[in-house]
């Protein structure tokens with residue numbers, strides 16, 4: 620329902636889009652999900668994991684766990700990685716937002732630890748579109764931060780060399796390495812979409828600056 624530069628299905632209310640259009644877009648997603656209500660993650664660029672059983676904006680966190688059937692949870696991104704997780708005991712779902720800060724603070728591991736505290740392992744994982752490493756050059760000090768903070772296998776997967784020779788970060792590859800540490804391998808992982816900076820059908824903050832956010836949503840049906 621949004622107009623340029625937010626067309627068509629912008630799901631973020633904080634980017635300057637018409638609030639009525641955003642609400643209508645979110646309502647479309649809720650209906651597509653078959654959910655009664657929708658929790659929308661607020662990207663805080665940290666590692667906090669929260670649980671909620673109410674719709675509307677989520678508490679400030681990059682990972683939200685929902686146990687109520689019919690309550691969908693929506694993560695937003697425009698280059699950052701979005702993930703939807705379903706517990707292997709069919710009692711909980713989670714949505715996660717992870718940019719480079721989330722990679723460094725291991726928000727994905729935090730979400731899986733919170734699921735484990737509820738007695739659930741990763742049953743299914745969907746990884747949304749994200750910027751690829753070749754399109755995401757970063758300053759050398761950020762590479763140092765990733766190598767200092769992340770497990771060696773995670774840093775090895777995430778740190779790449781861009782075509783122009785600059786260091787780059789492939790956050791999605793790092794996230795996949797973090798998932799692997801929790802036993803979530805390719806057999807339970809579904810990938811949606813490619814590189815946000817290269818695909819004109821996706822929102823990319825890197826490519827466009829002022830733009831919308833796509834989303835990845837999950838709901839547990841009763």
Ligand SMILES: [Zn+2]
Nearest residue numbers: 751754814817
């Ligand atoms: Zn790319």
